[in-house]
Amino acid sequence: MRRSFYRGLVTLALGVAMTLPAAAATQLTGAGSSFDYPFFSKAFYIYNQKRPDVTVNYQSIGSGGGIQQFTAKNVDFGASDVPMNAEELGRAKQAVLQIPVTLGGAAIAYNLPGVSATLRLSRQALADIYLGKIAKWNDPEIAKLNAGVKLPDTPIVVVHRSDGSGTSYIFTDFLSHVSPEWKSKVGTGKSVSWPAPSSVGAKGNEGVAGQVRSTPGAIGYVELAYVIENKMPAVTLQNKAGKWVACSPETVAAAAATKPNVSPTNFSIVDSAGANSYPVSGYSWVMIYKDQSDKTRGKILYDVLSWLVGPQGQSNAKSVDYVPLPVNVQNAASATLRQMQR
Amino acid sequence: MQQLEPRFRRVARFVSPADRGFAAVVYGGSILFALLIIALFVELVLGSWPSIVHFGPSFIWKSAWDPVANKFGALPMIYGTVVTSLIAIVLASFVGIMAAVFLADFAPRWLATPLSFMIELLAAVPSVVYGLWGLFVLSPFVRTAIGPVLQKFLGWTPLFSGPIYGVGLLTAGIILALMIVPTVTAISRDVIAAIPRDLREASMALGTTRWETAIRVVLPAARVGIFGACVLALGRALGETIAVTMVIGNRPEISSSLFAPSYTLASVIANEFTEATTSIYISALIELGLILFFVSIVVNALARLMIWSVRGSERT
Amino acid sequence: MTATTSPSERELLPRYRSLRRRRIFASLGTTLALCCAGLAAGVLLVILAYVVVQGARAINWNFLTQLPHPIGVPGGGVGNGILGTLIIIGLATAMAVPLGLLTGIYLALFGRGPIPEGLRFLSDVLSGVPSIAIGLFAYAVLVAPLKHFSAFSASFAFMMLMLPLLVRTSEQAIRSVPQTVREGALALGMSNFRATMYIVLPTAMPAIITALLLAIARVVGETAPLLFTAFGSQFWQANPNQPMAVLALQVFTYAISPYPEWQTQAWGGALLLILAVLILSLGARLMLRRATRDLEA
Numbered sequence: 001m002r003r004s005f006y007r008g009l010v011t012l013a014l015g016v017a018m019t020l021p022a023a024a025a026t027q028l029t030g031a032g033s034s035f036d037y038p039f040f041s042k043a044f045y046i047y048n049q050k051r052p053d054v055t056v057n058y059q060s061i062g063s064g065g066g067i068q069q070f071t072a073k074n075v076d077f078g079a080s081d082v083p084m085n086a087e088e089l090g091r092a093k094q095a096v097l098q099i100p101v102t103l104g105g106a107a108i109a110y111n112l113p114g115v116s117a118t119l120r121l122s123r124q125a126l127a128d129i130y131l132g133k134i135a136k137w138n139d140p141e142i143a144k145l146n147a148g149v150k151l152p153d154t155p156i157v158v159v160h161r162s163d164g165s166g167t168s169y170i171f172t173d174f175l176s177h178v179s180p181e182w183k184s185k186v187g188t189g190k191s192v193s194w195p196a197p198s199s200v201g202a203k204g205n206e207g208v209a210g211q212v213r214s215t216p217g218a219i220g221y222v223e224l225a226y227v228i229e230n231k232m233p234a235v236t237l238q239n240k241a242g243k244w245v246a247c248s249p250e251t252v253a254a255a256a257a258t259k260p261n262v263s264p265t266n267f268s269i270v271d272s273a274g275a276n277s278y279p280v281s282g283y284s285w286v287m288i289y290k291d292q293s294d295k296t297r298g299k300i301l302y303d304v305l306s307w308l309v310g311p312q313g314q315s316n317a318k319s320v321d322y323v324p325l326p327v328n329v330q331n332a333a334s335a336t337l338r339q340m341q342r
Numbered sequence: 343m344q345q346l347e348p349r350f351r352r353v354a355r356f357v358s359p360a361d362r363g364f365a366a367v368v369y370g371g372s373i374l375f376a377l378l379i380i381a382l383f384v385e386l387v388l389g390s391w392p393s394i395v396h397f398g399p400s401f402i403w404k405s406a407w408d409p410v411a412n413k414f415g416a417l418p419m420i421y422g423t424v425v426t427s428l429i430a431i432v433l434a435s436f437v438g439i440m441a442a443v444f445l446a447d448f449a450p451r452w453l454a455t456p457l458s459f460m461i462e463l464l465a466a467v468p469s470v471v472y473g474l475w476g477l478f479v480l481s482p483f484v485r486t487a488i489g490p491v492l493q494k495f496l497g498w499t500p501l502f503s504g505p506i507y508g509v510g511l512l513t514a515g516i517i518l519a520l521m522i523v524p525t526v527t528a529i530s531r532d533v534i535a536a537i538p539r540d541l542r543e544a545s546m547a548l549g550t551t552r553w554e555t556a557i558r559v560v561l562p563a564a565r566v567g568i569f570g571a572c573v574l575a576l577g578r579a580l581g582e583t584i585a586v587t588m589v590i591g592n593r594p595e596i597s598s599s600l601f602a603p604s605y606t607l608a609s610v611i612a613n614e615f616t617e618a619t620t621s622i623y624i625s626a627l628i629e630l631g632l633i634l635f636f637v638s639i640v641v642n643a644l645a646r647l648m649i650w651s652v653r654g655s656e657r658t
Numbered sequence: 659m660t661a662t663t664s665p666s667e668r669e670l671l672p673r674y675r676s677l678r679r680r681r682i683f684a685s686l687g688t689t690l691a692l693c694c695a696g697l698a699a700g701v702l703l704v705i706l707a708y709v710v711v712q713g714a715r716a717i718n719w720n721f722l723t724q725l726p727h728p729i730g731v732p733g734g735g736v737g738n739g740i741l742g743t744l745i746i747i748g749l750a751t752a753m754a755v756p757l758g759l760l761t762g763i764y765l766a767l768f769g770r771g772p773i774p775e776g777l778r779f780l781s782d783v784l785s786g787v788p789s790i791a792i793g794l795f796a797y798a799v800l801v802a803p804l805k806h807f808s809a810f811s812a813s814f815a816f817m818m819l820m821l822p823l824l825v826r827t828s829e830q831a832i833r834s835v836p837q838t839v840r841e842g843a844l845a846l847g848m849s850n851f852r853a854t855m856y857i858v859l860p861t862a863m864p865a866i867i868t869a870l871l872l873a874i875a876r877v878v879g880e881t882a883p884l885l886f887t888a889f890g891s892q893f894w895q896a897n898p899n900q901p902m903a904v905l906a907l908q909v910f911t912y913a914i915s916p917y918p919e920w921q922t923q924a925w926g927g928a929l930l931l932i933l934a935v936l937i938l939s940l941g942a943r944l945m946l947r948r949a950t951r952d953l954e955a
Binding site for chain 1: 407409485505507508593595597599616
Binding site: 361363364365367368369370371372374375376378379380381382385386389436437438440441443444445448449456457460461463464466467468469470471472473474475477478479520523524527551552553554557577580581582583584588608611612615616628631632634635638639641642643646 | 680681683684685687688690691692693694695696697698699701702703705708709756757758759760761763764765767776777780781782783784785786787788789790791792794795797798799818821825849850851854855875876878879880881882885886906909910913914921924925928931932935936939
């Protein structure tokens with residue numbers, strides 16, 4: 001009995017040892033924004049097919065998590081929809097490079113069975129919903145904007161992120177821009193105190209999308225790719241110029257075009273002017289240490305990331321409903337990357 | 343179960359070098375085991391020390407959970423943990439004790455064995471599978487069936503008012519109840535079966551029905567052990583993480599309605615630990631873990647004391 | 659009740675009436691108890707039914723052997739999760755069994771006294787600690803200082819979850835080996851070491867293996883500690899020093915996602931987990947029957 005047990009153990013150990021050579025390939029780890037996750041998973045899959053000895057393991061744990069794990073040096077790179085601020089950079093204790101890697105929009109998805117028309121919301125109405133001031137779908141504020149649509153008497157279930165989220169940052173940045181009350185009461189951040197009573201928190205963009213999908217009466221902010229992939233209805237928002245725009249790669253690109261020079265300290269493109277701009281758009285960033293202690297690993301990291309921000313990597317964006325970086329931003333990102341001591 | 347007799351211990355000498363080596367290894371293993379557990383406790387205290395020092399005892403009754411302003415209070419999480427565990431224990435103890443009575447005293451052998459087996463198998467179902475089932479089957483069921491019915495009849499109480507999301511305290515409580523029913527049933531059944539037959543026979547000789555014997559004679563005799571089973575099950579419910587995280591709604595807020603989303607000590611750690619950015623945030627989360635650790639230990643110790651006193655030195 | 663009664667019947671009537679009522683209550687009560695037992699068992703069947711029906715759709719050879727595909731690329735599987743689960747549990751067993759056995763042997767040989775009682779108390783404490791707290795411990799000890807997630811830290815957490823059951827059962831199993839066997843060995847001049855290792859332990863082995871199978875059944879579905887130890891992966895990984903995919907973690911991630919294909923795969927993974935637990939539990943039962951049979955012989 002004992003002998004067969006030990007024999008089993010030895011066999012297991014041998015089996016594990018035999019698979020070890022397969023793991024001699026380099027595996028880079030990254031963590032962070034769920035906003036980028038569909039784009040990253042496609043892009044790194046394609047990269048691995050091009051270059052089978054490099055795998056990039058990206059886990060979507062939220063922008064806050066990405067920054068945290070990056071600062072703790074548990075991962076090779078972090079990804080966040082909002083660049084690290086001065087305080088976070090200070091905690092990192094080492095020089096950090098931040099590059100924009102993709103462009104996306106937070107669509108306002110909703111679930112209202114029985115209503116087939118796409119709903120319209122003004123920026124103020126959206127802010128009021130998230131402030132908790134509008135509690136039902138047939139509120140006069142909403143009805144006024146959607147003449148001719150029969151709105152049910154359902155309570156609005158506000159869904160937000162429960163984890164530290166860059167998507168939340170972009171969304172609350174937008175709300176602070178359009179509603180002074182939001183700005184003073186709640187503010188902008190990856191994790192805020194959501195004022196709407198009995199709103200539901202979900203983990204990751206995936207969680208919010210899942211929650212909205214399964215809860216009648218729900219409304220939530222979700223990265224565009226998730227909304228398109230799951231064929232969820234999304235609100236048509238009124239932008240700063242007064243036009244009604246739906247969230248799409250074109251409207252997001254239009255918003256980005258209003259700010260040709262983005263940098264980690266000047267990155268907000270929410271509520272931008274421009275007739276076709278979608279108001280809740282944002283860049284998403286990757287952060288890496290300027291000085292890589294392991295030079296070989298650093299070289300591979302550089303190769304992966306420069307591929308990602310170059311034309312080849314960015315061409316994957318369209319197929320997963322992300323917006324490729326404008327060319328000048330791609331060049332600026334590549335220039336920043338070259339600073340990596342490799 | 344045999345105790346080593348004293349004369350045997352004197353005889354068991356460590357004669358050879360192999361014996362001394364053996365003794366060293368055995369001692370070493372046991373010391374390592376003890377050290378691991380002590381290290382667990384020490385790590386939890388060390389990790390939560392900054393938060394303990396910063397927030398003091400008010401951490402337990404403050405209800406703000408604001409990662410942006412670095413203000414943390416455990417009250418909403420304690421509330422969520424207590425309410426879900428209470429719902430779970432109320433539901434599970436009723437169903438579990440009734441089931442135990444049936445299995446111990448009423449069921450014929452051909453029925454009792456498969457039923458017991460199935461109930462014990464419930465205990466083996468992985469927590470994440472419960473969460474999956476809860477998310478896709480129970481949540482919609484609560485939202486479409488149980489919730490509206492409860493609200494129709496009891497909606498006048500604040501407990502059942504408000505919008506029904508599907509996820510929330512009630513759903514989490516029901517899932518927890520399902521997870522701990524096997525514990526209550528199995529231990530209660532053993533405790534009831536251990537009550538001596540003469541007690542039952544004496545009662546029935548006085549003319550009571552089998553049911554009355556079970557309820558009025560056997561159960562009171564077994565009450566300490568059964569209570570212990572319930573408390574043990576409560577301990578398990580308090581620490582359950584994944585199944586609850588998937589159906590609780592993840593909102594650090596205290597609401598009177600059972601339909602409202604909430605948060606428990608365990609699920610907030612699961613959700614927020616990997617992304618806690620400031621050291622005080624991490625420390626606050628670890629302090630929640632420490633609170634959970636203490637509560638579980640106290641509850642478990644209480645339970646074992648009660649169960650031991652009925653079942654003797656045989657341990658669960 | 660009855661219209662005409664004789665005097666003797668009238669004397670009996672109050673008792674008779676209440677006896678009927680008592681009998682009705684008794685039947686109601688028994689039915690209630692039966693329903694409760696049926697409910698508890700029935701819930702298991704309902705859950706199993708859902709998992710089997712939904713999960714069977716997802717399971718095919720690809721599902722068991724392939725890597726997860728990115729969103730938008732159909733197909734893919736949980737092959738790396740299955741491998742990761744096997745590796746992590748294998749490592750955890752390799753660590754937990756020696757430690758648990760040694761402690762069990764100590765407790766069985768030196769049963770009384772404050773130190774053994776203290777050890778038993780610590781073991782009880784450990785069995786009550788929530789798995790998320792153990793995950794925090796594994797993070798603090800093996801992830802944060804080494805600055806990377808690893809399967810090894812997950813194995814460490816699993817080891818701590820398995821230990822109490824192993825310690826308790828080893829002690830009981832060794833103690834329940836009959837005195838005669840132990841005394842016989844010592845009478846033949848064996849040292850304590852040889853007596854324990856070659857005679858007592860093998861006799862106790864079936865019970866210990868039962869406990870091991872049950873402990874593995876318990877951790878195979880544990881997800882909470884994995885969140886900040888193993889971290890997950892989309893690629894093949896067999897190096898325990900690296901982050902690794904684990905089936906339970908994949909089920910969790912897929913379940914809370916909004917993609918229907920991923921949700922179906924979550925059910926498939928859940929079916930695999932339940933099958934694993936069932937097989938382990940049945941195996942444990944068979945072993946237990948064999949163990950008691952051997953001891954009675």
